[in-house]
Amino acid sequence: MSQATSKNIWSALTALCLAMTLTSVAGADTATVVIADFETGVGSWATNDARVDGRAPSELCGIYATARVEDGRTEQAAIIEFKAAGGTWASVRLPVSGQTWLANGAGQIAMWLKGDGTDHTVDLTLRAVVGEDKRDVSYVYTVALTNTDWERRAIRLFAFKDKDGQPITAEALHGTYLIQFVQTGSWPAMVFGVDNIRAEPVAGVNISVTGPTALATTVDFRGLVGPMLGQPGANATAGLHELLTRTSAAGRASAAVRELAPCLVRLRLSDYYRPATVEYDLIALNRAINWVTSAGARPLVCLDLPVGGNMDDLRTTATKLASLRRGGPGLRWYEIFDSPMLTGQFASVEELVAGYNDLSQRVLSADSEARVGGPGLASAWDARVRGFLDGAETLHFVSLKLHGAHTAAADPRTLFGAAISGTPSDLPQQLSLYEVYKLAQSRRPVPEVIVSALAPSSATPAASGNFEAAWMAAALLNGGAYVDRMLHAALIGGMVAADGSSQPVQRAAMLVNTYAPRGATLREVSLPATDLLTVAAWTPTSRNLFVIHVGDGPRTVALDCLGLGSPLLVRRHQLVAGGQIRSDERPKSAQQSVQFDGPGVAVIEFVMDV
Numbered sequence: 001m002s003q004a005t006s007k008n009i010w011s012a013l014t015a016l017c018l019a020m021t022l023t024s025v026a027g028a029d030t031a032t033v034v035i036a037d038f039e040t041g042v043g044s045w046a047t048n049d050a051r052v053d054g055r056a057p058s059e060l061c062g063i064y065a066t067a068r069v070e071d072g073r074t075e076q077a078a079i080i081e082f083k084a085a086g087g088t089w090a091s092v093r094l095p096v097s098g099q100t101w102l103a104n105g106a107g108q109i110a111m112w113l114k115g116d117g118t119d120h121t122v123d124l125t126l127r128a129v130v131g132e133d134k135r136d137v138s139y140v141y142t143v144a145l146t147n148t149d150w151e152r153r154a155i156r157l158f159a160f161k162d163k164d165g166q167p168i169t170a171e172a173l174h175g176t177y178l179i180q181f182v183q184t185g186s187w188p189a190m191v192f193g194v195d196n197i198r199a200e201p202v203a204g205v206n207i208s209v210t211g212p213t214a215l216a217t218t219v220d221f222r223g224l225v226g227p228m229l230g231q232p233g234a235n236a237t238a239g240l241h242e243l244l245t246r247t248s249a250a251g252r253a254s255a256a257v258r259e260l261a262p263c264l265v266r267l268r269l270s271d272y273y274r275p276a277t278v279e280y281d282l283i284a285l286n287r288a289i290n291w292v293t294s295a296g297a298r299p300l301v302c303l304d305l306p307v308g309g310n311m312d313d314l315r316t317t318a319t320k321l322a323s324l325r326r327g328g329p330g331l332r333w334y335e336i337f338d339s340p341m342l343t344g345q346f347a348s349v350e351e352l353v354a355g356y357n358d359l360s361q362r363v364l365s366a367d368s369e370a371r372v373g374g375p376g377l378a379s380a381w382d383a384r385v386r387g388f389l390d391g392a393e394t395l396h397f398v399s400l401k402l403h404g405a406h407t408a409a410a411d412p413r414t415l416f417g418a419a420i421s422g423t424p425s426d427l428p429q430q431l432s433l434y435e436v437y438k439l440a441q442s443r444r445p446v447p448e449v450i451v452s453a454l455a456p457s458s459a460t461p462a463a464s465g466n467f468e469a470a471w472m473a474a475a476l477l478n479g480g481a482y483v484d485r486m487l488h489a490a491l492i493g494g495m496v497a498a499d500g501s502s503q504p505v506q507r508a509a510m511l512v513n514t515y516a517p518r519g520a521t522l523r524e525v526s527l528p529a530t531d532l533l534t535v536a537a538w539t540p541t542s543r544n545l546f547v548i549h550v551g552d553g554p555r556t557v558a559l560d561c562l563g564l565g566s567p568l569l570v571r572r573h574q575l576v577a578g579g580q581i582r583s584d585e586r587p588k589s590a591q592q593s594v595q596f597d598g599p600g601v602a603v604i605e606f607v608m609d610v
Contacts, residue, residue, distance in 0.1 A: 031104045031560070033591045035096055035179060035197040038076045040566055041065055044588055045078075049090035059083070060090035061183070068112065068150055068195050077112070077195035082122070086186035091125075095585045098128065098176025100199075100593035103214035103558030106173075107202030110154040114193035115145030122192065126160050127178035130171060139168045140182075145192050156202065174556070174595075214556040214593065217528040221536045221543050222563035225522035228537065230480030232472075232488065232509035233263035233297070235453055238271040239492035240288055243500060252500030253491070254295040259502075259510040261296030264485050266452060268338060269317065270306035278308075280317045282324070289331055299331050300487075302376060302452070303359060304338035305345055311355070315362055322366035334363050335399055335452060336374035341384060349384055353391035360394055373397030376452050380431040389439055397448040397484070398440050402433065404471065408459040412467055412599075413530060415456045416550045419475040420527070422483075437482035448484040461489035467599040469504035469575055470550045476512045477535045477546055481522055504579035508601050511573060511581070515544040515603045523563075532557065543567070543606040549596040559604070561590045567606040574602040 036044070042065050047058035061082045068077040080092050109124070126139045139160035143153070158167040168176075179197070234257070244250050257265060272285040285301075292299040303318045305311065318334070325331040336356050337345070346352040352375055360372040375388060377400040389398065404410065404418035405425045418425040422433030431439075437449050455461040456471045476486055488495055488505060495506035502510075516522070516537040523536040531551035537544045543564055549555050570586040577597065586592060586604065594602045 031591070032201070033100055033104050033106065033199040034589045035109075035199060035587055036078075036094060037196050038065065038078045040568060040588060041076070042078050044569065044585060045092055045094050047090070047092050050088040058090055060085050060088065061092055063092050066193060068114075068193065070150070075195065077193055079191060079193050080122075080181055081191045082183050082187060082189065084187065084189040085183070089182065089184040091180045091182045093178050093180040094587065095177060096179050096587050097593045098126070098173045099214065099556050099595055100558055100591050101176070102170065102173050103216055103556065103593055104199070104591065105201040106157065106199040108154050108156045108200050109179075109197065110152065110200050111197040112150050112193075112195040113143065113145075113147075113153050114150045115147045116190050116192055117148040118145060118188075118190070120145045120188065120190045122190070123180075123182040123184070124155070124160075125180040125182045126168065126176050127180065128168070128172040129175040129177060137162055137172060139172060145190065150193070150195070154200070214558045215529060215532070216558040216560070217526070217534065218560045218562060219524060219526065219534055219536050219545055220562045221523045221538070223524045223536075225525055226481045228480045228516050228518055228520040228522050229482065229484045230476055231263055231485050231518040232260050232476055232513055233265060233485055234260070234488045234491035234495050235266045235268075236288065236292065236491045237268070237493070239498070240267075240291075241271070241284055243492055243498070244287060244291055246500075249498070249500035250291065252502075253496045254291065254500075256496045256500070256502045256506050257292070257295040257297050257491075259506070260513050263297050263513070264300045264333065264450075264487060265292045265295075265297045265491065266300045266302055266335070266487050267292070268302045268304055269314075269321075270304045270309070270338070273306035273309055275308050278313070280313075282317070282321060285321070286324070289325070298333060300333035300335055301331060302335040302338050303363070304376070305343075315359060318359060319362045319366045322363045322370055326367040326369070332367075332369060332371050334360075334370055334372050335376055335450075336360050336363075336372060338376040338452075339378035339401070340375050342378040349387035350391070353388060356388070357391070357393045360392075364394060371396040373447060373450065374399055377401065379427065380436055381429075382431055385431055385436055385439060389443060395443065395447045397450045398436065399450040399452040400436060401453040402451050402475070403453075403458040403461070403489075404456040406458045408457055410457060412550055412552070415471060416474060416531065419456075419471050420478050420533070422475075422479055433479050433483050449482065450485040450487070451479070451483055452487055453489040454486050455489035455494070458489075462493035464494050464503035464505040464579075465599075466504050466575065466577065466579070467550060469508035469579070470548050470599040470601055472505050473508040473512055473546065473601045474533050474548050474550070476509065477516060477522075477548070478525060478533065480512075480516065481525075502579065504575060507575050507579050507581055511546075511575065511601055511603055515539070515542070515573070515605060516546065528557070531555075534559070536561075541607065541609045543608060545592070545604040545606070547594045547602045547604070548600075550599050551596075552598055554598070555596045556593060557596075558593045559591070561592065561604075561606070564590050564606055565608060567608055569607040571605045571607070572602060573605065575600050
């Protein structure tokens with residue numbers, strides 16, 4: 001990579017052109033948003049009433065599929081029924097995204113309606129979260145059911161009023177999350193039909209938006225980046241030994257690892273070195289290995305030289321460990337060395353290669369089924385990577401580290417740029433992950449590429465807030481087309497807390513492992529803004545859209561998805577403040593939106609099969 005190129009983080013992306021597609025973003029245009037066309041049935045709608053209070057299927061109302069003939073063709077529609085009742089309430093409802101309506105300039109709700117020929121009415125209601133105190137407010141428009149023929153109705157948004165008679169505002173529309181057909185009090189039995197419910201723009205009608213406007217972008221599921229190779233994992237640092245002494249904490253941490261399985265969990269041999277006895281505690285190491293395998297993960301032991309240790313003891317211990325674990329469950333992965341040039345263990349690449357070949361051969365002699373690799377480079381300088389790849393004999397994987405920066409002072413967007421480019425922001429002359437991958441392709445057989453320690457900063461490798469979670473997801477998804485394993489720098493204190501509970505970084509890795517697992521197909525990787533990444537991925541049962549935001553302030557993203565087909569169900573899974581995952585159903589529409597209060601990760605899951 002040239003010096004001029006490395007100075008601009010975004011121009012570094014040209015090195016990735018074979019692995020991703022960058023989509024430019026035009027300004028937001030007004031567009032009709034399909035709320036419900038019922039072509040795939042009525043399964044997204046739910047019913048509830050006062051009697052069951054939403055805890056069981058409603059007996060006072062129901063929704064059923066029917067047919068509607070228009071211009072000589074038959075389309076699927078819905079029939080809604082309310083049974084006679086008194087002194088109660090009932091509703092038929094669908095989750096919606098008012099943010100998407102707002103972003104697309106909606107001015108009215110339109111639908112086809114078929115009444116029952118009486119003077120009955122039904123309340124069409126928009127439910128919204130409003131104000132800093134998050135009040136749940138209903139905005140109602142009363143619909144007459146006199147006409148027994150199918151007719152198109154269009155209701156301006158300002159006609160929806162709250163209980164005080166005030167029309168819906170931009171803030172309320174932004175917070176609208178549900179559309180309902182509602183009855184309250186007492187009512188007679190009634191049946192009516194609905195179809196093709198849409199939020200439509202209206203010329204000359206505009207609900208003014210205050211605050212930041214939504215970013216509108218298009219995501220194309222018809223493209224092809226390639227298979228998802230990357231899989232998240234973690235480094236089990238010295239803190240694991242203490243955690244395993246506490247049963248409840250070990251159980252919670254095991255559950256967190258299991259959500260990433262079958263991932264690699266890296267254990268450093270030096271963490272089990274006891275200077276007082278000048279020995280390695282292989283009993284404690286084997287306990288840790290067994291814990292990792294019981295969580296459904298695969299242990300990788302880094303054969304590194306501890307402070308105060310010597311190479312002869314390391315060789316003897318490595319051979320003994322490989323012999324003890326040979327033929328048994330669990331341990332097959334051995335990383336030879338950890339930051340060997342940075343620590344001064346070797347003065348030259350030639351010495352490093354000789355040391356690697358000697359130790360890897362000893363491990364393979366003790367266990368012929370072992371997978372060996374290394375050398376855990378802290379700095380991917382061109383000469384070091386090339387020299388090692390040229391000289392290493394048996395090499396199942398090449399390993400190196402990636403930190404966004406080596407100082408705690410780097411700003412978030414700089415760190416995000418490093419996740420996208422695969423190069424440390426303060427050492428841009430180093431090879432990117434993509435360039436290491438291309439060099440590895442020259443070997444036969446081709447070794448895997450493993451990032452053995454991954455974090456935004458080497459100064460705070462165990463930090464785990466929502467920014468670190470978003471950074472982790474961006475690095476995993478962006479590098480997933482060419483890096484096989486990416487292990488977070490710290491399991492204890494990073495992915496999980498001291499009590500074993502999951503932290504935001506673990507939740508983000510879980511989302512990637514679930515909705516873009518190894519073997520999925522990456523369809524598009526796009527940067528709509530300097531603080532935003534979108535990734536489209538296919539799995540056998542779903543089309544999944546990742547939206548990753550690293551900015552500090554609020555951000556609403558309106559998304560128009562191309563090439564989806566007809567999903568059976570749409571869900572959103574979003575990492576929110578506190579590291580929790582909030583999931584909900586969304587309209588079965590190609591238009592979706594996501595709102596962020598700060599850094600975060602969201603997945604829109606379009607379920608295509610079951």
